[in-house]
Amino acid sequence: MHQGDPRDGAVTGLQAGDAVDLGRGTALLGCGGGGQVDHMVHALRVALGADTVPVVPLDGPAHSVIAVGLVGSTTVLEEKTPSGRELPDALAAVERWTGRRADAVVAAQIGGVTGPAAALTAHAAGLPLVDADLVGRATPRIDQLSLFVDPLPTVTAAAVTSSGLRIVVDAPDPRDLETVWREAVSHSGGWAAFAIGPVDAELLAGRAVDGSVTRAVRTGRAAGRARDVEHLAAVSGGRLVARGRVLDVQRGGDAVSFVHGSMAIRDAGTGAVVRVEAGSEWVHCLVDGEPVASTPSCIVVVDARSLRPVSTDRARVGDELAVVVLPGAPWWWAEPHRTDRVAPRAFGIDADPVPEPGQRPARGGVR
Template sequence: MRITAADVPALERGAALLGSGGGGDTATAAVLLRRQLERAPEPVVRSLGELPPTARVVPVGVVGATAAFTEKLPSGDEFASAVAAVERWTDERADAVLSIEIGGLNGLMPLVVAGELGLSYVDADLSGRGLPRLDQLAVAATGRGVAPAALAEQSGQVMLLAAGSDAMVERGARAFVAGSGGWAAFALAPIPAGELAACSIPGTTSAALALGRRVLAIGESPSRPALEAALGGSVLARGRVLEVARHVGPGRQGNPGFGRGCVTLADHPGGELLRLEMENEYLLALRDGAPVASTPDVLSVLDHRTGVPVSCDAIRVGLEVDVVRLAAAPFWTDPRRLPVLQPRAYGIDCDPVGVA
């Protein structure tokens, strides 16, 4: 499969939905992908089964404050520098790349990277949705580990995290981006294709593309049944946002946490109140105080008229929205991995909803 310019709108919409309110601005990433497609061959997207087991696949993505990405665009060398750093450290050359995260801008940027480096792109990722932390990636959840990893920023600085726990890599990466403009290109050490099936979520780019096509095909202001059919999910509420409250969330090791907040809306036509708890992503939905949906399922908020996903940063009072739920990838409902993404992993004292 090849990604063409005609595929970009659908891929952008699918990636934005899977971002669950986070993951960064897909519109900017879509512009960069279109420009890349204008000047280079269309990237080849291969399934895991199409790759030789010994092919070396490098996971790449943008880390840090993704909002800063739109203010300080890449110079073009960041990802090449990060990939080169892990190649030098491991003495292994990359044969292909895949995304660390299909949700949000990282659903598109690794395709840009594949085009820039002349590499194939693998139809898989390490998240299956939008995630806030590196120590939640699939390689961490399966015990493979995140290190070694490299980060590169716009002025040319490159940092290699050669070893350490997944939590240490997460802290090191946050410290690096805090002093380097807010975001950085990120690359993990090459992973043999034969080992990726055990530590990744396959088929996520093609699934995001198909999801985006279905949602775009139903047009603006769709009926609830039409929207649910296109999503392959459920509409939890349809109504006007009444209140948005924000505060600093619980931190770790004495450090401040991510921004936390909640959104309240009145569901039409019955008037029941739906409240969404959010951090970087939407995490928990309660109807009249009772939990009805939660992470690891993907919770997204859509502008009712346009169908465009509304991020946690952009949600505001007065918007008419649809709150929807998409089922989590089976990878995350496995009892061995569920603790990584359940509500308690974010400091919310609630069992996951709808997961056996």
């Protein structure tokens, strides 16, 4: 069982027995993207054995933190799985280039495969994992990480592709990282591991989503106990939008979100038509044409019977699915320019962000 702080239940360590709960939670927070977690969860369980990865609070003892993640095609990642060295090698490359050692690791995003991959990287490097991330869910682009919403003097980052190519970039703009890495990845194996930093803990504290590891473990554990989709929504702190058969699925390409598509479900109880728009993740949801949820909230589509998350590329006409909305990270709602970075228009969808129940967006955050 995971170790918890008796004061608030925060996770302070991950053991092998926590890997499944962590993976189940990060799969849900992947919001239909972020890659399949099963291989990484298995690797984490095997690597940990009887060990524990310490999990430290965002305002804890770490002074220099490196963010780690994966970029590229999640489909290729499933077919060409990591060797286990790519992320530690990327972390080591940043340390060599900057001459600074990290004393903790943070997940670039908690959603999808990166969540357990960050824990695996921390274990391999002998470092603690920070109970935070830079999104609170999954997102497709480097410039959408919370670290980059406000300018940084310089970004130092390293990528290690699945074919072994190593790239270190010093960039004044995160979009430069996006350009260089996407180009390299497209010609060198289809995906890459990356590390960004080291970031001073004081800076990270104001630019990260707090409590992400704890949330993933709690969400995964609650989902594991869920009896049906109604119970899943209740125990995960979300709301059930629809359950029914898929009527229509459309997919295409998009220069902003890399893919663009939509799925329509007829709710079995009300007869309403629910349409969920997708980029690399599920990003916008309408019921009979009225918006009911959007990024930065977590729109999750699950199989109505198994309760397993369904990715945007695997929904099919005739499937019986359910749409559940989980709260997004409050960090994104605090300032208009933060909200805009991950709102529907950031994914090529011409729609305003939909505030969560009881959530008022910052003034100017909804146009």
